[in-house]
Amino acid sequence: MSAVWRASRAAVRRRRLQTIVIALVVFCSSAAIVVALGLLDAASAPFDRTFAEQRGAHVVASFDSAQVSQTQLTQTTRRPGVEAAAGPFARAVLTIPDTREKAASGQATDFLSGPLTVVGRADPAGSVDRLNLWSGRWATAPGEIVLNEPPGVPNAPLGSRLEVPGVPPLTVVGFASSLSGSADAWVSPEQIAALHPTATQMLYRFTRSATDSQLRAALAEATAGLPSQALLASQPYLSVKQDLSRVANAYLPYLAAFAILGLMVSVLIVANVVSGAVVAGFRHIGVLKALGFTPNQVVAVYLVMVLVPGAVGAILGTAVGDVAARPLLHMVFSGFRSGMLTVELSPWVDIVTVLGTPMVVVLAALAPALRAHRLSAVRAISAGSAPRTGRGLRVQRRLSGTSLPRPLSLGLGLPFARPGRTVMTLAAVVMGVTAVTFATGLTATMTVYGDMTKPRSQSDVYVGQPRFGETARTHDDAATEALLRSLPGAVHVTANAWIDVGLVEDNKNIMCQFLRGDTETHPGTIVEGRWMQGRGEVVAPTSFLRKRGLKLGDQLTLTIGDRRETVTIVGADWTGDPDLVQASWPTLTALAPEQAASQYYVQLAAGTDAGAYNAAVRAADPGLYPRLPDQQNNDVVAIVTSATALTLLLATVAALGVFNTVVLNTRERRRDLAMLKSIGMTPRQVIVMMLTSMAALGVVGGLLGVSIGIVAHRLTVPAMTDAVAFTLPASMIDVWHAPGLALLALAGVAIAILGAFVPARSAARLTIAEVLHNE
Numbered sequence: 059m060s061a062v063w064r065a066s067r068a069a070v071r072r073r074r075l076q077t078i079v080i081a082l083v084v085f086c087s088s089a090a091i092v093v094a095l096g097l098l099d100a101a102s103a104p105f106d107r108t109f110a111e112q113r114g115a116h117v118v119a120s121f122d123s124a125q126v127s128q129t130q131l132t133q134t135t136r137r138p139g140v141e142a143a144a145g146p147f148a149r150a151v152l153t154i155p156d157t158r159e160k161a162a163s164g165q166a167t168d169f170l171s172g173p174l175t176v177v178g179r180a181d182p183a184g185s186v187d188r189l190n191l192w193s194g195r196w197a198t199a200p201g202e203i204v205l206n207e208p209p210g211v212p213n214a215p216l217g218s219r220l221e222v223p224g225v226p227p228l229t230v231v232g233f234a235s236s237l238s239g240s241a242d243a244w245v246s247p248e249q250i251a252a253l254h255p256t257a258t259q260m261l262y263r264f265t266r267s268a269t270d271s272q273l274r275a276a277l278a279e280a281t282a283g284l285p286s287q288a289l290l291a292s293q294p295y296l297s298v299k300q301d302l303s304r305v306a307n308a309y310l311p312y313l314a315a316f317a318i319l320g321l322m323v324s325v326l327i328v329a330n331v332v333s334g335a336v337v338a339g340f341r342h343i344g345v346l347k348a349l350g351f352t353p354n355q356v357v358a359v360y361l362v363m364v365l366v367p368g369a370v371g372a373i374l375g376t377a378v379g380d381v382a383a384r385p386l387l388h389m390v391f392s393g394f395r396s397g398m399l400t401v402e403l404s405p406w407v408d409i410v411t412v413l414g415t416p417m418v419v420v421l422a423a424l425a426p427a428l429r430a431h432r433l434s435a436v437r438a439i440s441a442g443s444a445p446r447t448g449r450g451l452r453v454q455r456r457l458s459g460t461s462l463p464r465p466l467s468l469g470l471g472l473p474f475a476r477p478g479r480t481v482m483t484l485a486a487v488v489m490g491v492t493a494v495t496f497a498t499g500l501t502a503t504m505t506v507y508g509d510m511t512k513p514r515s516q517s518d519v520y521v522g523q524p525r526f527g528e529t530a531r532t533h534d535d536a537a538t539e540a541l542l543r544s545l546p547g548a549v550h551v552t553a554n555a556w557i558d559v560g561l562v563e564d565n566k567n568i569m570c571q572f573l574r575g576d577t578e579t580h581p582g583t584i585v586e587g588r589w590m591q592g593r594g595e596v597v598a599p600t601s602f603l604r605k606r607g608l609k610l611g612d613q614l615t616l617t618i619g620d621r622r623e624t625v626t627i628v629g630a631d632w633t634g635d636p637d638l639v640q641a642s643w644p645t646l647t648a649l650a651p652e653q654a655a656s657q658y659y660v661q662l663a664a665g666t667d668a669g670a671y672n673a674a675v676r677a678a679d680p681g682l683y684p685r686l687p688d689q690q691n692n693d694v695v696a697i698v699t700s701a702t703a704l705t706l707l708l709a710t711v712a713a714l715g716v717f718n719t720v721v722l723n724t725r726e727r728r729r730d731l732a733m734l735k736s737i738g739m740t741p742r743q744v745i746v747m748m749l750t751s752m753a754a755l756g757v758v759g760g761l762l763g764v765s766i767g768i769v770a771h772r773l774t775v776p777a778m779t780d781a782v783a784f785t786l787p788a789s790m791i792d793v794w795h796a797p798g799l800a801l802l803a804l805a806g807v808a809i810a811i812l813g814a815f816v817p818a819r820s821a822a823r824l825t826i827a828e829v830l831h832n833e
Contacts, residue, residue, distance in 0.1 A: 062355050065346065066362035079718050080419075081367035083327050086711045087377025088415045089382065090323070092317065093704065096383040105299045108237055113142070115187045115261035117277050118293040120149060123258050126288040131260055137280045142263040144186035145782055147245070148178040148255035149521045152222045153619045166578055173560045173567050173617070174220075176203070177182040177241040178250025186261040187238045194232030197245050200252075203228040208235050216433035225253050225651070242567075270296055293566075300605070311777035312500060314491065315770050316704045323489040323708050324481050327715040328421035357427045361420055367417035376411045383407075465743040468734075469750025479548065479808045483719045484755045490712030491763025491806045492770065497705040498802060499771035501698050502793035508694040511633060513687035514661035515552075515579045516668045522681040531681025535654035538682065539575065543657055545674050547666030550576035553655035555646065559632045565605070569635065570596075570616065572653075574643035579659035585785045586610060587629035593644035596625045599634025600785040603627070614639075618649040632785045658685075709809055715811025716752050724821040726749065731821055741822035752810040756831035760806025764799060 071077075117375060121131060128146045135143035152174045182189035182196055192209045194216050220228040234244070240261060245253070264276035273294045281289055313452075345354050383403055462470075473480040517540060522528035535553070542551050543740065552575040559570045573580070577589060587610045590597050596614070616623050623645055631640070646653055662671060672677055672684035724731070731744060739747075772791060781784045785830060 062358045065359045070181045071175045076368045077324040081371040084712045085369045085373030085375040088372045089379035091411045092379025093383045099404050112188045116264050116295050117262045118240045119260045120257045120290045125285045139276045142185040143362040144184045148250045149257040149259045150176050150253040150255040175686030178247040179244045189234040191234045202231045204232040207233040209422045236346040265758045311774045326486045360427045364423045369416050372415040419579045434784045465747040467745040472751035484713040490709045490809045492767040493705045493708040494805045495764050495767025495802050496770045497701040503790050504694045505789050516662040516689045517660040518762035519658040520683045525576045529681045547662045547671050549663050550578040550661040552579040552659040555656050562615035568637045571647035573639045579661045583632045584629050587631040590642045594625050595628045596639045596641045597629040598639045599631045601636040605636045621649045622646045720817040722776045744822040752814040756807035756810030760803040764802045796819050
């Protein structure tokens with residue numbers, strides 16, 4: 059064993075270039091594998107992981123307190139199919155008025171408005187729905203409340219006060235998050251009685267919960283025997299999962315595409331490099347056999363020789379990939395609501411990479427090493443030279459009869475000398491071009507998306523909020539709009555108010571954007587129906603319609619306080635939040651007559667200085683806060699940035715595969731190169747010959763890779779938009795044009811030449827005397 063180790067160690071030191079190439083390729087491949095597996099793992103189950111940690115409720119059920127007692131509800135927890143339960147908890151719905159107008163006079167003000175579902179709960183723990191109390195403390199005394207906010211920056215600081223007519227004032231003492239969405243806020247069980255609860259909440263976990271039908275059946279079995287009208291509403295966790303995971307699910311198709319490409323390229327390159335290193339060492343194998351090494355010892359020498367740099371590269375690549383994957387994961391899964399999700403790199407990703415990549419190295423080396431195991435010393439030494447008959451030589455002879463220059467004809471024949479190596483190198487180039495093509499199409503799609511969602515206003519004017527330390531405006535709502543229209547440069551002005559409203563059909567709150575004025579400032583695109591024109595008409599995103607199974611012409615009932623308004627869906631916007639609708643200002647007047655606009659969109663004439671306009675607004679009313687709208691879409695930036703980074707990584711790995719192939723070809727043909735130089739071939743012609751051999755693969759790989767990349771783009775983009783229930787405009791998928799495709803086809807040539815240039819130049823510098831000396 060010591061002889062094997064000494065021979066392996068000597069081979070590693072002597073073949074420095076080969077050792078460096080193996081280590082570098084395995085390093086880059088391991089980093090790519092960690093990123094690929096990490097993205098797949100994180101994207102596949104961010105909700106499930108956090109839901110399991112919180113013991114989330116499979117169903118949040120609300121019951122009419124007048125029809126069912128707490129004893130009856132407690133009995134439901136012992137029904138077959140109920141794995142665990144929490145409750146009963148008293149539930150009340152508070153309607154918080156908007157007190158902006160009162161704020162100007164210095165009266166106490168709150169920071170929320172609209173309906174607020176409050177549950178009486180003794181502590182955040184329990185067998186179901188374990189709340190993440192991430193700031194402050196739990197509400198235990200009268201007058202205290204904990205709000206349901208995702209981890210991060212809350213809407214208001216601790217100590218803020220809620221004032222609701224008819225109930226005692228409530229002070230915010232903590233912020234918690236519930237992935238189950240069981241409530242908007244929590245108070246102590248003693249406090250909830252003062253809020254006049256009318257319902258009772260139960261939280262259930264069932265043994266069978268994989269589908270909606272299973273959840274409905276389990277809930278029906280648990281509540282069997284209760285009065286028929288006792289169940290007011292039920293919220294299955296699958297609908298919550300769809301809401302919270304919709305952004306992550308949009309990333310999943312493209313991350314999966316890159317992950318699959320990364321795994322394929324990495325395995326191909328590692329196998330190609332390692333097997334090629336063993337084949338190139340056949341002469342050394344023959345020498346070892348001649349010195350008395352047994353066949354098994356020879357195999358062991360070569361396995362150790364490639365495993366040492368492979369293991370080092372795998373360990374370092376895994377560490378770098380781990381570092382690179384974490385910020386990418388946080389960038390992909392960042393956002394307001396996704397802050398509830400636990401996104402981290404699973405330990406199994408590092409373990410699989412550290413152990414699996416060296417295993418690929420060993421398996422790749424085993425086949426050619428076993429082949430050498432069966433060869434005699436003389437045959438092994440002769441096999442170490444490049445093939446001299448058939449395959450490449452035959453092709454080169456045929457090409458020599460053409461009008462092609464000799465360096466080109468010789469170069470075109472080189473890939474046929476080692477067809478197995480050529481196929482694996484070609485596959486790596488194809489995968490690299492596929493990644494480039496796919497990323498280019500994805501970038502073009504996201505650019506179109508960014509343009510379609512870009513604000514059409516050049517100035518967004520916000521109304522000052524004294525509760526946040528801002529100055530109150532001196533103009534009322536109508537006077538503010540007139541002021542903004544009168545300032546130089548203003549062309550269109552739209553007043554709007556974002557308000558939480560109750561949706562009777564869902565028994566929950568949604569966000570409604572009420573608009574007044576010009577429609578030219580709105581960036582939305584109507585894909586079905588028309589824009590709203592008067593009272594009782596709303597426009598909803600396609601995601602809103604799909605989530606609730608609605609269509610144009612269906613009616614909804616919106617509530618603010620004691621007022622109700624029936625509205626009709628007249629149009630569908632192609633993008634937007636699944637819990638958002640847009641309504642006309644007369645609808646808001648019917649629901650809240652005193653409500654004023656909180657924001658104004660202003661579109662300016664071409665050439666108008668937005669900064670000067672904003673300065674004029676501030677001078678006219680210090681209580682107005684104009685800002686330049688954010689022209690950058692974070693989703694576009696995240697996808698384009700991550701796609702570019704992943705493409706560069708895959709292209710680099712593919713180029714390393716080409717680099718290795720040229721190194722091996724050069725090593726095998728040192729004697730041939732010396733002979734060619736002796737009959738007059740110049741160093742430049744040698745470079746042309748070696749580059750031509752790889753450029754030919756680049757042309758074929760470019761054509762195949764572009765085709766596969768286009769197919770991958772056309773499959774992935776619809777999957778991304780379906781994940782968020784967007785209706786896909788044709789302009790987002792029809793991004794391919796002939797000039798761009800021609801350039802993409804050349805990407806294979808670029809990858810091939812990039813990887814081949816350095817070893818080709820080294821081959822050109824070989825002197826005849828050096829080659830003969832080595833021989």
